[in-house]
Amino acid sequence: xxxxxxxxxxxxxxxxxxxxxxxxxxxxxxxxxxxxxxxxxxxxxxxxxxxxxxxxxxxxxxxxxxxxxxxxxxxxxxxxxxxxxxxxxxxxxxxxxxxxxxxxxxxxxxxxxxxxxxxxxxxxxxxxxxxxxxxxxxxxxxxxxxx
Numbered sequence: 001x002x003x004x005x006x007x008x009x010x011x012x013x014x015x016x017x018x019x020x021x022x023x024x025x026x027x028x029x030x031x032x033x034x035x036x037x038x039x040x041x042x043x044x045x046x047x048x049x050x051x052x053x054x055x056x057x058x059x060x061x062x063x064x065x066x067x068x069x070x071x072x073x074x075x076x077x078x079x080x081x082x083x084x085x086x087x088x089x090x091x092x093x094x095x096x097x098x099x100x101x102x103x104x105x106x107x108x109x110x111x112x113x114x115x116x117x118x119x120x121x122x123x124x125x126x127x128x129x130x131x132x133x134x135x136x137x138x139x140x141x142x143x144x145x146x147x
Contacts, residue, residue: 006023006074007025007074008021008022008023008077009021009022009023009028009031010022011032016083016084017082017084017085018035018036018039018080018081019079019081020032020079020080020081021077021078021080022078023076023077024065024069024070024071024072024074024076024077024078024096025066025072025074026063026066026067028078029062029063029066032058032062032080033055033062036054036055036058036080036082037051037054037055039082043084046146047084047090050144053127053128054090054092054127054144056123057092057124057127057128057142057144058080058082058092058094058142060120060123060124061092061094061120061124061140061142062078062080062094063120064120064140065094065096065098065140066078068098069097069098069100069101069138070096070098071098076097076098077096077097078095078096079093079094079095079096080092080093081093081094087146088145088146088147089143089146090143090145090146091141091142091143092140092141092142092143092144093139093141093142094139094140094142095138095139096138097138098138099136099138100134100136100137100138101137101138102137124140124142127144128142128144129143129144129145130142130143131143
């Protein structure tokens with residue numbers, strides 16, 4: 001008999017941080033983004049001009065974690081942590097339980113206009129001031145200065 005795989009979505013809010021962990025389904029991305037946007041709105045108008053950029057970058061990163069990192073495996077989780085404790089810097093850390101990838105090979109890759117995927121890193125670089133990965137390539141760090 002195979003073990004039952006549960007569909008998990010967990011959120012923990014602290015004063016200056018939000019931590020979210022969910023099973024590898026695209027459906028949880030909308031829920032996680034909505035929760036983060038509510039959190040940022042509750043922190044005041046200084047974040048309002050940045051909501052679109054933060055939402056888009058998080059959405060791209062979490063979609064990559066579900067699709068490419070965990071390959072939609074419900075037994076694997078995506079974790080997202082947003083930290084605003086070092087204002088004016090907003091920091092996001094997104095990790096998956098996949099094998100990682102060779103991020104150095106794609107970091108400066110130019111995607112043809114007719115391609116239907118492959119623009120995630122370029123989008124994140126456009127809207128965030130800093131983007132980096134751990135050595136393995138399964139943890140993404142995004143940083144945005146809120147000015």
